Amino acid sequence: MTTLLATRAVSPATASPVRILGIDPGSQRTGIGIIDVAPDGRTTHVHHSAIRLLGNDTFHLRLKQIFDDVRTLIEEHAPTEVAIESIFMARNADSALKLGQARGAAICAAVSMGLVLTEYAPSEVKKAVVGGGAADKTQVQHMIGVLLGLQGPLQADAADALAIAVTHANTRASLLGVGLARASWRRRR
Structure with a gap:
């Protein structure tokens, strides 16, 4: 988990729900998942989708679409925090570079809107969920459906994004529960 911005802790008695945007970046599809977390810890599904990028003429236009669509989703759903999957080893260098660029477009969109952003490794997300x-992806899809009470099949990228948001919700609750304000969360690489 790597936190890019910091905020202060709020007393659970006066806290309002936290809306978390989870992002599973990709160069062909970028998964989006939004949940609300009540002060008592209850998690509620708000939205999920996949930004489909293959209709663009160039890779540069894919990156622009990620940036624009993430900003639009932030404007529409007003999340207060963002969680994104960190880089993992890709099968080849070209795939890794494209994934990094897709992540960068999503990160820039969130940070440009002034949001707190935390990164989670894929293995952290799978372990948490x-x-x-x-x-594997089917296990993540199934568990996210169970945890959020969703019916029917979930698109894999959207399920991964919801899993990232749920992981963030659980991690932040644990850290706040032991009295660690967000500004003191350690950075991991």
Whole structure:
């Protein structure tokens, strides 16, 4: 988990729900998942989708679409925090570079809107949601459906984005529960 911005802790008695935007970046599809977390810890599904990028003529236009669509979703749903999946080893260098650029476009969109952003490794997300860091996409899809009470099949990228948001909700609750204000959360690489 890497936190890019810091805020102060709020007393649970006076806290309002926290809206978390989870982003699963990709160069062909970028997953979006939005949840609300009540002060008592209850998590509620708000929105999920996948930004489909293959209709663009160039890769540069894909990056612009990620930036624009993430900003639009932030304006529409007003999240207070953002969680995004960090880079993992790709099969080849070209894929890794494109994924990094897609992440960068999403990060810039969120940070340009003044939001707190935290990064989570894929293995952290899988472990938090499924219980094991080597879980496959179908296990993540199933558990997110169960945890958020969603019916029917979930698109894989959207399910991953919801899983990232749920991981952030659980992590922030644990850290705030032991009295660590957001500004003191350690940075991990």
